[in-house]
Amino acid sequence: MHSLEKTISKNPGIVPSNRLRFRNSRKAQTNNNSYFENVNFSILAACQHVSEIAAYRLVFHDSSPAFYDKLYVGGVTRGQIRPLLKIMKQNLIQMSTILTDKAQPLAMKEVMKASFDAFLMVLLAGGTSRVFHRHDHDTLQDEFEQLKRVYSNNLEGLVIPENIVDGEAAVVEGVIALMGQSTEQLIEDFSIVTCESSGIGVMGNGQKLPMPPTTCKWNRADPNTILRVLCYRDDNAANQFLKRTYELPKRR
Structure with a gap:
């Protein structure tokens, strides 16, 4: 697209006259006109959409046997995440051989976001086969750090800046921090935020806490x-x- 844009700019005669009139009428509005402005925006949107779909397929389908279907089922033990990390690295390397260099950063970022979402689902929507204790907190924190390093360390030339990784990981780390709190503290915090969000204020005698809605925006x-x-x-x-x-x- 950039090459075509440059060619047309140097040879305006190859563009139909009505297209040139339209272009000239817009020069007064902006100095950044492009013959392919809409096409470029559409390509970027399509790349974003395809990257997101491919990432969620890779994490929730291709990696599911080692991830959502298995991780921490039956309890937490240190080292459980290692098979998953191996599979994720293999999938990312394979992805790098398929995609062009320019497409890789966006695709890898979407894979990172999908894997963090999957880890969050393991902790908060993992079904009846999963339970957690307060003392699991340190192991969960350590293993999530290992998952983060998959994306912040150089892997076949694929690397995401650490500040971006930390930003995307903030929600998961906040939930892991909750899992390190005592049950009494969790109950107190839950009662306070539930009353505040529902507009109750102070609970009266015999009054029950309302069930908070599922927002799908966990934090x-x-x-x-x-x-x-x-x-x-x-x-x-x-x-x-x-x-x-x-x-x-x-x-x-």
């Missing part, structure tokens, strides 16, 4: 996110609170 200040951490917390205090407040059955 450490979101009541639904804190509730999910409590639901996956395997201890008596969490079980009793959930049973008393929402009549939810015990995890085990």
